[in-house]
Amino acid sequence: xxxxxxxxxxxxxxxxxxxxxxxxxxxxxxxxxxxxxxxxxxxxxxxxxxxxxxxxxxxxxxxxxxxxxxxxxxxxxxxxxxxxxxxxxxxxxxxxxxxxxxxxxxxxxxxxxxxxxxxxxxxxxxxxxxxxxxxxxxxxxxxxxxxxxx
Numbered sequence: 001x002x003x004x005x006x007x008x009x010x011x012x013x014x015x016x017x018x019x020x021x022x023x024x025x026x027x028x029x030x031x032x033x034x035x036x037x038x039x040x041x042x043x044x045x046x047x048x049x050x051x052x053x054x055x056x057x058x059x060x061x062x063x064x065x066x067x068x069x070x071x072x073x074x075x076x077x078x079x080x081x082x083x084x085x086x087x088x089x090x091x092x093x094x095x096x097x098x099x100x101x102x103x104x105x106x107x108x109x110x111x112x113x114x115x116x117x118x119x120x121x122x123x124x125x126x127x128x129x130x131x132x133x134x135x136x137x138x139x140x141x142x143x144x145x146x147x148x149x150x
Contacts, residue, residue: 007106010037013077017041020081021073031066033073039109041073047101057097063123064092067134070107071119075138078109085138088116092134100126115140 014036021033031045043066045051053059068087075085104124111118116137123132 007035007040008037009035013037017073017076020076021069026069029062029065031069034104036073036077038077039074041070041077041107043070043073043105043107045103045105047098047103057099058103060092060094063094063098063103063132064090064134066103066105067092067107067121067123067132068136070105070121071134071136072107072138074107074109074119075117075140078112079140080142082143084141085117086141088137088139090134090136092132094132096129096131098123098125098131102126103131104128 014033017036018033026032029045029051030048031043033041034044035042045062045066047058051058051062068090072085072087079085102125105121106124107119107121109117109119116139119136119138121134121136122130123134125131
């Protein structure tokens with residue numbers, strides 16, 4: 001869904017996700033949740049040379065991490081506060097390089113199952129051009145499903 005008019009930004013959902021998804025790595029890599037609503041979430045990365053691969057372009061692992069995070073945030077906009085998600089499968093396609101100093105990713109829930117949810121993400125460069133797409137399936141885990149620590 002590339003049509004931004006179909007999504008309604010919900011400040012309450014955004015704040016809840018920002019509080020829940022406080023991962024030091026996000027801050028260290030300079031990306032943040034920037035918008036969200038029921039069933040979708042947007043993450044923006046401020047691209048810097050430290051994110052480049054040896055070819056001088058944004059490393060594919062950064063694309064993957066941000067797409068995975070945006071899709072997980074989309075799920076967390078809809079699941080119970082005590083539940084969590086775990087990526088079971090992820091597929092990403094790079095359509096073109098992402099020039100510039102910004103990458104924006106919008107993750108969306110496509111289908112909710114009882115225990116597995118299907119999602120997708122679209123990645124946009126600083127000019128708003130689609131540069132990549134991702135699909136993933138996530139397991140939804142209740143507190144009883146979690147493994148005890150070793």
